[in-house]
Amino acid sequence: MTAVTTPVEGYTGIVAGVAFINGRGETDDHNALSYFARHGYRIGDAAAVPALAVPKIEINRLAPEIPEGAPNDKWKVPALKAYAGREGIDLDGAKNKDEILAAIAAHEVAADADLAADVTAAGEPDDDSGDA
Structure with a gap:
């Protein structure tokens, strides 16, 4: 999984189907990573997301x-x-x-x-x- 850090420090919520806790989340979704890159998110900081910090959330049912x-x-x-x-x-x-x-x-x-x-x-x- 690729680590992603929000441009808004401490943000908790869901953006582009990715759950963020305290400004940190992770995903391998290419479309989400492209969105984050265009909108100023920091991508690829492996230390940004501790192994158990981001809970798995079932998003597919909302698709x-x-x-x-x-x-x-x-x-x-x-x-x-x-x-x-x-x-x-x-x-x-x-x-x-x-x-x-x-x-x-x-x-x-x-x-x-x-x-x-x-x-x-x-x-x-x-x-x-x-x-x-």
Whole structure:
């Protein structure tokens, strides 16, 4: 687990799904660590968290359910954010539902382009080869 120290000395509570006691917590969640890095938290101070200082808290039961199928404008923002987190999509700067949907769509277009490039690089003929 990676130790995290809050910028507010002595803070006790939950931020980004991580429990903090007296300004100290720990996590291995990549999204949470990215958030903390952007917001001035100290990361990686192994001495900051004694082994038994942070209780384990069940957070998954609070996570929003991700609907079946592709994200669309009927999904609520928490479900869109959960989907993006699960898929490793960076939502940095997305402030509303439309921006989140745009970030997800852009990620999927980029992923499709990467896949097409991988297939072409592997010597597989693409649809424009003219070979039928």
